[in-house]
Amino acid sequence: MKRRISEWMSIHVAKNPGRVLILVILLFNVVFLIISAFVIRGFSLSGTEKMSLFEAAFCTVTMILDPGCISFVVADIGHTGVAVAITCLVIILIGMISFTGAVIGYITNVISGFISNANAGARELKVSNHFVILNWNTRASEIINDLLYCKGRETVVVLVNSRKAEIEKEVADRLSDTIEKENAEIAKQYRNLNPLARWFQTKLHRFRKRVTVVVREGDVFSSKQLHDISLEKAKIIIILGDDINDKVCQYEKINTTETLSKGNSHTVKTLMQVADITAAEYSNNDQHIVVEITDKWTGDLVQKIIECKQVDEKCNIIPVDINRILGQILSQFSLMPELNYAYRELFSNKGATFFAQEHAVEDDVSFVERYMKNHRHAIPLTHMVNSNGQCYAYYSSEQIDAIETKSEVVESNYSVKLNCDYWVEEKTVVILGHNSRLKDIMDGFLNFRSEWNRGDGTEILHITVIDDEESLKKMNYFRQYPFVTKTVAASIYDRDLLCDTIESIIARNPEDTSILILSDDLAPIRDIDAQALAGLVYVQDIINKRLKSDPHFDKESIDVIVEIIDPKHHDVVNSYSINNVVISNRYISKMITQIGEKDALFEFYKDMLTYDTNASSGYESKEVYAKKVSHFFTELPKPCRCDEFIRAVFKASVSEDIPVDQRYPTIALGYVKPGGEIHLFGGDQAKTEVSLTEKDKLIVYSVH
Numbered sequence: 001m002k003r004r005i006s007e008w009m010s011i012h013v014a015k016n017p018g019r020v021l022i023l024v025i026l027l028f029n030v031v032f033l034i035i036s037a038f039v040i041r042g043f044s045l046s047g048t049e050k051m052s053l054f055e056a057a058f059c060t061v062t063m064i065l066d067p068g069c070i071s072f073v074v075a076d077i078g079h080t081g082v083a084v085a086i087t088c089l090v091i092i093l094i095g096m097i098s099f100t101g102a103v104i105g106y107i108t109n110v111i112s113g114f115i116s117n118a119n120a121g122a123r124e125l126k127v128s129n130h131f132v133i134l135n136w137n138t139r140a141s142e143i144i145n146d147l148l149y150c151k152g153r154e155t156v157v158v159l160v161n162s163r164k165a166e167i168e169k170e171v172a173d174r175l176s177d178t179i180e181k182e183n184a185e186i187a188k189q190y191r192n193l194n195p196l197a198r199w200f201q202t203k204l205h206r207f208r209k210r211v212t213v214v215v216r217e218g219d220v221f222s223s224k225q226l227h228d229i230s231l232e233k234a235k236i237i238i239i240l241g242d243d244i245n246d247k248v249c250q251y252e253k254i255n256t257t258e259t260l261s262k263g264n265s266h267t268v269k270t271l272m273q274v275a276d277i278t279a280a281e282y283s284n285n286d287q288h289i290v291v292e293i294t295d296k297w298t299g300d301l302v303q304k305i306i307e308c309k310q311v312d313e314k315c316n317i318i319p320v321d322i323n324r325i326l327g328q329i330l331s332q333f334s335l336m337p338e339l340n341y342a343y344r345e346l347f348s349n350k351g352a353t354f355f356a357q358e359h360a361v362e363d364d365v366s367f368v369e370r371y372m373k374n375h376r377h378a379i380p381l382t383h384m385v386n387s388n389g390q391c392y393a394y395y396s397s398e399q400i401d402a403i404e405t406k407s408e409v410v411e412s413n414y415s416v417k418l419n420c421d422y423w424v425e426e427k428t429v430v431i432l433g434h435n436s437r438l439k440d441i442m443d444g445f446l447n448f449r450s451e452w453n454r455g456d457g458t459e460i461l462h463i464t465v466i467d468d469e470e471s472l473k474k475m476n477y478f479r480q481y482p483f484v485t486k487t488v489a490a491s492i493y494d495r496d497l498l499c500d501t502i503e504s505i506i507a508r509n510p511e512d513t514s515i516l517i518l519s520d521d522l523a524p525i526r527d528i529d530a531q532a533l534a535g536l537v538y539v540q541d542i543i544n545k546r547l548k549s550d551p552h553f554d555k556e557s558i559d560v561i562v563e564i565i566d567p568k569h570h571d572v573v574n575s576y577s578i579n580n581v582v583i584s585n586r587y588i589s590k591m592i593t594q595i596g597e598k599d600a601l602f603e604f605y606k607d608m609l610t611y612d613t614n615a616s617s618g619y620e621s622k623e624v625y626a627k628k629v630s631h632f633f634t635e636l637p638k639p640c641r642c643d644e645f646i647r648a649v650f651k652a653s654v655s656e657d658i659p660v661d662q663r664y665p666t667i668a669l670g671y672v673k674p675g676g677e678i679h680l681f682g683g684d685q686a687k688t689e690v691s692l693t694e695k696d697k698l699i700v701y702s703v704h
Contacts, residue, residue, distance in 0.1 A: 125214065128233035128284075130155040131596075134220045134270055135240040136167055138521075138528075138565060139292075139322075141174040142589030143238060147211045148178055149349035157229045158215045168215050174567070175209060182207035220270050223277070231274065232283035236596035239270050241292040241322075264298045267291060271305055271317070278315035289317045290596045294436075318595055318602050322588050327440020328447075328609040329587055330563065334429045334516045335448060337559040338626035338697045340582060341678040342670065346396070346624075347590040352670070352682035355400045356600035359383050359393035364665055365654055367393065372650070376409050376643045376685040377402035381667055381701050382622055386603040394604050396669055396701075398682040410686070414644040417634040418652045420662045422627065424452050428509040429463045430502055432535045433492070433518040434471045435563065441518075442481050447611040449483055451619070451704070459483060464505055466490055466498055492531045499538055506546065506558060514559040515539055521565055521584070529569045536562055536573060608701075619664065619703040626672065630694040637692055643685035653702070666702040 131147070131154060133140055140158070147154045160167060183206050190201040218225040231237065241264055271291055278287045293299045302319045309315070333340045345351040355378075359367075364382050371380040378397035385391045395403050429445075449461050461483035465472070469489040478484040490497040506513060517539065519532035539560055546553050562573050563582045595602050607621045629636065637645065646668050653666035670680035674695050681688065692698070 132234040132237045139585040275309035323437045327437045328444040331444025336626040338672040352680040356392045377405045392600045451611040626697040639691040642688035645690040669699045
């Protein structure tokens with residue numbers, strides 16, 4: 001018996017020491033209370049001769065909780081024997097330690113444990129229809145930030161292995177910064193009103209925090225912890241790749257970089273765990289899983305998982321090749337910097353953006369013409385059949401409800417004259433620095449060159465790369481790209497060589513020159529954007545010197561595109577009068593958010609960001625272009641209403657007067673004025689005026 005009791009105690013102390021401890025405390029206090037009651041009752045002092053055992057126990061408890069209640073037992077302490085007084089004091093002291101002290105201490109420990117477990121994510125979180133972010137990297141806070149612009153309130157649950165406090169602070173700072181800037185813009189909008197009206201309007205329209213973020217530490221491979229964050233009830237699950245910027249040890253960073261360049265097994269393992277839960281019968285329908293892909297090995301395995309685990313109308317897995325997308329975006333911005341202004345809005349939940357709706361199969365021209373007859377609150381773009389065989393129509397609008405809004409469209413005789421022989425001009429690009437997406441950037445240039453190659457041997461692209469010797473060597477000095485006319489081995493510290501090279505290029509090419517300054521996304525946290533900012537100082541100094549030496553020099557002819565990894569450096573770059581700041585993580589984050597909410601946009605974005613590589617067989621993919629008004633039109637369009645302009649441009653692009661091989665259905669999305677003032681068409685088109693100058697750039701959606 002003794003051995004069994006000993007074994008039972010040993011097992012339960014090992015499994016649940018807290019439960020054993022509270023049982024021991026309670027048992028000891030019950031026994032102590034009974035013994036103390038018998039002792040007090042046995043004193044038979046004056047006034048306690050007829051005291052029952054229950055009354056004696058009550059007196060014992062009152063003495064323990066309040067020593068002043070000893071008067072219930074000993075009426076006159078001065079005439080009581082020493083033994084009685086000492087016995088009562090001993091009962092009080094032992095009771096205070098065993099009852100008050102032990103119980104309160106245990107309860108305090110339970111409360112502390114409850115808080116600790118809640119912080120550590122050990123308890124189940126009862127939520128539904130929420131966002132889940134698994135893992136953390138430099139793009140994560142931007143994903144959460146973009147949710148501020150959603151209509152309703154959103155809940156985001158983040159599950160990470162470590163750094164909970166740091167992540168909470170990063171998110172809080174990012175959201176606070178956005179809210180402060182948006183409210184400053186609202187205050188600026190109503191600054192001309194009287195004080196009372198200004199106060200009322202700013203309070204009425206103030207930007208509010210609509211996102212609740214819960215960060216938990218745990219294991220993303222644990223089925224229990226994934227269930228604890230209600231993964232099966234989430235509407236969107238985002239699986240992020242590993243971030244190596246926080247690696248302090250240089251050897252560890254190099255080793256991790258080399259491993260991730262071959263493949264990301266961590267991402268694959270996470271997706272397998274998530275797909276197993278979301279594909280189950282008990283999980284919600286129409287869940288979207290967005291997975292970051294950075295290499296071919298991971299992409300191939302993700303496709304295998306999709307084939308095995310994806311269940312239609314259950315879980316939809318969407319792989320996003322972030323390096324390819326960012327490479328395409330940065331190459332497009334170098335060729336048409338005005339797209340940076342347009343994409344900032346179109347890729348976000350703020351202002352005009354892209355939407356998709358299921359639609360019957362129809363040719364694009366008929367679709368656009370039919371829709372424009374009685375709709376003027378959204379712009380029809382195209383329709384596509386995705387990989388699942390479903391057909392979707394795509395629109396540009398400020399709200400999805402506006403797509404269904406029917407309005408009278410007044411017929412107009414307004415017309416425009418397009419230049420059927422329009423062709424892009426030769427472009428000179430200087431690339432300063434490098435990042436992990438450099439090959440994808442160059443592939444973007446290569447695709448653009450393939451689509452716009454005249455076929456007469458004329459080279460439309462002239463690119464010079466300035467980078468350190470080691471990076472140039474890794475890219476084989478860009479010999480595989482015939483449009484790279486020159487490579488210069490110079491680090492950011494070789495100021496004279498770097499500046500002399502850029503100055504000579506600007507002198508030879510006074511117009512249509514872009515300088516793309518890249519930020520090393522693999523640099524340690526403390527060095528993030530450091531070299532890009534130093535390069536910006538050099539370039540700005542070159543432009544300022546040119547302005548002093550040549551007062552007629554137009555600084556607008558030199559487009560400087562600066563890639564920034566950390567959004568906190570945005571204001572620093574803007575202080576140098578550089579409008580084309582590309583926060584690369586922000587673009588990917590906005591796209592991931594949009595794709596997660598509207599997965600049909602995935603196919604649309606892939607088509608839009610990819611130029612036709614074999615234009616000889618005809619143009620198929622549609623892209624967004626920034627075209628010079630002076631070149632795109634044979635004569636400057638007269639001022640008109642927005643709805644008139646959109647319809648006139650489309651009608652002219654498909655006119656029967658144009659040769660069939662030159663009919664490129666074109667949708668006008670907006671225009672950009674010199675200096676970066678962007679006007680995207682949204683809202684009621686009949687209430688917006690369009691007035692263009694020859695220096696403006698028209699933002700269009702077209703096949704060519």
